[in-house]
Amino acid sequence: MTDSPTRGVFDVAVTDEDGVSVVVVDGEVDMISARRLADVAFEAASSADGGLVVDLAGVSFLSSSGITVLLRTLGHLPTGATAAFVAPQPAARRPITLSGLDREAQSWPDRAAAVEAVRSGNPVQ
Numbered sequence: 001m002t003d004s005p006t007r008g009v010f011d012v013a014v015t016d017e018d019g020v021s022v023v024v025v026d027g028e029v030d031m032i033s034a035r036r037l038a039d040v041a042f043e044a045a046s047s048a049d050g051g052l053v054v055d056l057a058g059v060s061f062l063s064s065s066g067i068t069v070l071l072r073t074l075g076h077l078p079t080g081a082t083a084a085f086v087a088p089q090p091a092a093r094r095p096i097t098l099s100g101l102d103r104e105a106q107s108w109p110d111r112a113a114a115v116e117a118v119r120s121g122n123p124v125q
Contacts, residue, residue, distance in 0.1 A: 008033075008061065012040045017115045019050035023073075026058035029066030038069045045076035045083075051118035052083040055111050056092035067099045074104055082121060084114040 008028030015022045021044045029037055045052050054070060056062065074083055083105040087093040096102050108114035 010036065012037050014040060014044045017053075017111070018119050020053055020115045020118050021045070021048040021050065022053045022055055022111065022115065024055045024058070028061040029059055029069075030061065030063045031065045034063065034065035034069045037066065038072070041069060041073040042076045045073045046078070048081050048083075049078050051081050051121075052077060053086060053111065053114045053118055054083070054105075055086040055114070056096075057086050057088055057111070059087075059089065059092040062092045062095045064095075064099075067095055067101055070096075071099075071101055071104065082118050084108055084118050086111050086114045 008030070010027035010029065010033035013024050015024060023041050023044050025037060027033070041054065054073065077083060085096060085105055085107045087096050087107040088109045093107060096107055106117065108117060
């Protein structure tokens with residue numbers, strides 16, 4: 001056993017799909033990695049005139065700090081822009097549902113559906 005705690009892997013990247021900004025998150029979103037998520041997601045949201053999708057399909061843990069970042073990310077969207085989440089796995093879907101965040105932006109089972117919903121301006125299932 002080592003003296004240092006083991007941290008989960010975390011990565012975040014931004015892509016563009018059909019004019020929609022997509023923040024792709026992988027790994028564990030804990031109190032520490034939430035700061036990096038905030039840096040990337042807030043910047044992406046601020047310039048997401050075509051809308052924003054946050055893809056959490058690769059997330060294995062989503063803390064309350066991560067939920068707070070996701071909620072604050074929505075506040076950075078330009079006026080009139082819409083957002084959606086991709087949360088097919090319980091590790092992300094459950095905290096989003098329990099927190100009520102899914103009332104602010106709809107969750108979709110896959111990225112293609114979320115991007116299409118945001119692109120069409122109809123992010124509700």
